[in-house]
Amino acid sequence: MNERALIDDEHYEHTLRAEHTEIIDRENIVYEKPGTLIDIDMHYCPGCGHGVVHRLIAEVIDEMEIQSEVIGVAPVGCSVLAYNYLNIDMSEAAHGRASAAATGIKRVMPEKYVFSYQGDGDLAAIGTGETIHTCNRGENILFLFINNGIYGMTGGQMAPTTLEGMKSTTSPFGRDVATMGAPLKITELIAQLPGTYYVTRQSVHTANNVRKAKKAIRKGFEYQKLNKGTCFIEIVSNCPSNWKMTPIESNHWLNDNMLPFYPLGDIKVPKNGGK
Amino acid sequence: MKELKLMKGNEALAEAAIRAGCDAYFGYPITPQSEVLEYLSREANARTGMVVLQAESEIASINMVYGAAGTGKKIMTSSSSPGMSLMQEGISYIACAELPCLLVNVNRGGPGLGTIQPGQGDYFQSVKGGGHGDYKLIVLAPATVQEMSDFVKEGFELAFKYRNPVLILTDGALGQMMEKVELFPQQERKFEELDWAITGKPESRPKNAITSLHLKAEKMEEINIHLQKKYREIEKNEIRYEAIDCDDADYIITAYGLVARICTKAAQLARKKGIKVGVLRPISLFPFPYDVINKYADKVTSILDVEMNAGQMVEDVRLAVNGKVPVEFYGRMGGVVPDPEEILKVLEEKLVGVAV
Ligand SMILES: Cc1ncc(C[n+]2csc(CCOP(=O)(O)OP(=O)(O)O)c2C)c(N)n1
Numbered sequence: 125m126n127e128r129a130l131i132d133d134e135h136y137e138h139t140l141r142a143e144h145t146e147i148i149d150r151e152n153i154v155y156e157k158p159g160t161l162i163d164i165d166m167h168y169c170p171g172c173g174h175g176v177v178h179r180l181i182a183e184v185i186d187e188m189e190i191q192s193e194v195i196g197v198a199p200v201g202c203s204v205l206a207y208n209y210l211n212i213d214m215s216e217a218a219h220g221r222a223s224a225a226a227t228g229i230k231r232v233m234p235e236k237y238v239f240s241y242q243g244d245g246d247l248a249a250i251g252t253g254e255t256i257h258t259c260n261r262g263e264n265i266l267f268l269f270i271n272n273g274i275y276g277m278t279g280g281q282m283a284p285t286t287l288e289g290m291k292s293t294t295s296p297f298g299r300d301v302a303t304m305g306a307p308l309k310i311t312e313l314i315a316q317l318p319g320t321y322y323v324t325r326q327s328v329h330t331a332n333n334v335r336k337a338k339k340a341i342r343k344g345f346e347y348q349k350l351n352k353g354t355c356f357i358e359i360v361s362n363c364p365s366n367w368k369m370t371p372i373e374s375n376h377w378l379n380d381n382m383l384p385f386y387p388l389g390d391i392k393v394p395k396n397g398g399k
Numbered sequence: 400m401k402e403l404k405l406m407k408g409n410e411a412l413a414e415a416a417i418r419a420g421c422d423a424y425f426g427y428p429i430t431p432q433s434e435v436l437e438y439l440s441r442e443a444n445a446r447t448g449m450v451v452l453q454a455e456s457e458i459a460s461i462n463m464v465y466g467a468a469g470t471g472k473k474i475m476t477s478s479s480s481p482g483m484s485l486m487q488e489g490i491s492y493i494a495c496a497e498l499p500c501l502l503v504n505v506n507r508g509g510p511g512l513g514t515i516q517p518g519q520g521d522y523f524q525s526v527k528g529g530g531h532g533d534y535k536l537i538v539l540a541p542a543t544v545q546e547m548s549d550f551v552k553e554g555f556e557l558a559f560k561y562r563n564p565v566l567i568l569t570d571g572a573l574g575q576m577m578e579k580v581e582l583f584p585q586q587e588r589k590f591e592e593l594d595w596a597i598t599g600k601p602e603s604r605p606k607n608a609i610t611s612l613h614l615k616a617e618k619m620e621e622i623n624i625h626l627q628k629k630y631r632e633i634e635k636n637e638i639r640y641e642a643i644d645c646d647d648a649d650y651i652i653t654a655y656g657l658v659a660r661i662c663t664k665a666a667q668l669a670r671k672k673g674i675k676v677g678v679l680r681p682i683s684l685f686p687f688p689y690d691v692i693n694k695y696a697d698k699v700t701s702i703l704d705v706e707m708n709a710g711q712m713v714e715d716v717r718l719a720v721n722g723k724v725p726v727e728f729y730g731r732m733g734g735v736v737p738d739p740e741e742i743l744k745v746l747e748e749k750l751v752g753v754a755v
């Protein structure tokens with residue numbers, strides 16, 4: 125899949141220019157901030173996928189009209205301040221423990237929609253035990269797993285998902301599989317567990333992929349009402365700052381390097397189409 | 400009508416959790432407290448709908464407690480020493496986020512994997528803040544199976560009164576031994592919306608966030624000042640202790656938990672020999688009864704502190720006494736429980752012998 129055309133510079137410049145055209149009539153607005161997204165500056169670096177995924181969560185919550193029924197958990201990682209951006213009840217959590225905290229919430233509030241929003245270091249390194257056991261118990265929660273192949277928050281150290289040969293501050297000569305292990309495809313791993321109901325891998329590096337990711341997030345929330353098990357959505361994302369790239373370069377790099385190893389698409393879908 | 404039963408300490412505690420209207424328990428097996436998880440797994444859900452979940456580790460259980468306590472419901476966990484060590488990061492988060500919940504440590508002998516025999520080596524961890532940062536748990540130390548039951552109810556009340564985690568610090572002997580216990584009546588499990596809790600944001604209120612993160616130093620200091628103020632308030636209101644035959648005593652033994660009962664026996668033996676000994680048992684280890692001990696220090700010749708460790712609470716006793724009289728220490732370690740005769744001997748050698 126060559127989606128470079130969608131993320132080329134011209135497209136971005138066009139988008140930027142559109143922002144500066146004069147204010148149009150209210151009834152003609154086709155794109156605005158979702159109500160559940162709080163209107164303040166985010167701390168995310170320009171071009172970072174975290175902000176896009178936040179927006180998608182907010183859009184889905186608005187469209188499903190479930191703002192009062194959602195409780196989110198965001199652990200330590202770049203997205204630890206998600207509770208400042210999403211206008212819903214949320215809990216921060218210790219590094220790696222979001223799915224345990226989400227389990228606690230869901231068990232005592234089974235009628236609510238509960239999601240955990242975790243980075244790759246969080247979900248696939250320090251929190252691997254919690255991830256596997258939460259999925260294995262089939263907790264009726266939604267995982268949003270932001271895989272940017274790096275420890276963003278702490279300044280670009282190697283993550284369990286860092287690609288072979290990829291440089292980070294703790295793999296300065298590139299990840300050496302012989303001594304550092306191979307990048308972990310935890311999503312494929314947890315899809316094996318009978319507790320998971322819907323497992324998919326998406327990305328938000330092109331407009332087309334953003335649309336697909338949003339559909340997946342909506343399914344993840346909708347399936348939760350069925351009480352059939354864990355929904356798990358990996359979003360292959362970027363970290364322009366620690367990858368040391370411009371946002372556009374990072375999206376190209378993601379497309380050319382991350383996606384061949386972390387292929388997009390559904391990994392486990394409900395047998396009856398989630399009915 | 401009184402409901403009397405012969406029960407193990409751990410089972411009385413578990414029964415009390417059900418009766419106190421606890422909403423959820425998350426735990427992981429470890430001797431000598433596994434009976435709590437086992438009893439609750441058997442009894443709780445069918446009787447009150449209480450959630451009981453065996454987690455994959457103590458790290459997971461404490462973080463399940465953290466998540467669930469954020470909803471404002473009555474949540475608890477229990478463990479024993481090595482498991483409590485694993486929980487410390489989570490406990491620090493809970494204390495900072497000011498989440499009410501009940502923790503139980505059925506202390507065993509350490510360090511390391513140690514022994515499954517009783518110990519009191521976790522005093523420092525419990526009252527000085529075992530995890531990172533400046534925080535305090537309210538710590539209650541039962542000495543009887545009756546108190547193992549009563550302190551569950553009282554612990555939940557204190558936890559919600561102060562939005563603070565409460566720890567019941569007991570030991571393997573009390574957890575395992577059987578005694579008569581008068582059970583309190585079943586309380587209804589009822590849910591009250593608390594204004595800070597995460598329950599799904601309705602239109603009527605702003606969103607709530609459970610967090611312990613405040614990146615700006617000034618803001619984080621503000622949080623610390625607020626916590627410290629709360630701890631001073633707790634120190635003012637919630638000191639609990641038992642003074643046994645202290646008023647006419649020439650010597651006082653300080654001890655907590657089961658050891659205080661053994662010391663009471665030693666004091667009785669001493670009185671038979673004409674030595675006037677009292678026992679001062681701190682029940683709340685935080686807040687610690689400093690003033691009470693300080694006042695008794697004016698009346699006695701010397702004090703003996705007895706613990707099942709290398710000398711931990713004795714530091715607080717010495718702080719309380721502030722040099723007024725000598726404070727001697729006697730401890731057994733590694734799971735050995737001292738008997739009354741040996742304590743009497745130490746008392747005669749270290750205190751009475753010196754005074755004569
Ligand atoms: C117990 C503990 N260990 C280490 C850290 C430091 N730490 C904070 S975030 C983080 C890694 C975050 O990486 P990831 O989960 O991939 O999230 P990202 O920032 O990339 O979105 C680490 C190691 C911590 N906060 N707590």
Ligand code: SF4
Pocket residue numbers: 167168169172173174202272276277362363364365366
């Ligand atoms: S450091 Fe990386 S993951 Fe974090 S906000 Fe910046 S670009 Fe995003």
Ligand SMILES: [Mg+2]
Pocket residue numbers: 243244245270271272273274275276283
């Ligand atoms: Mg990351």
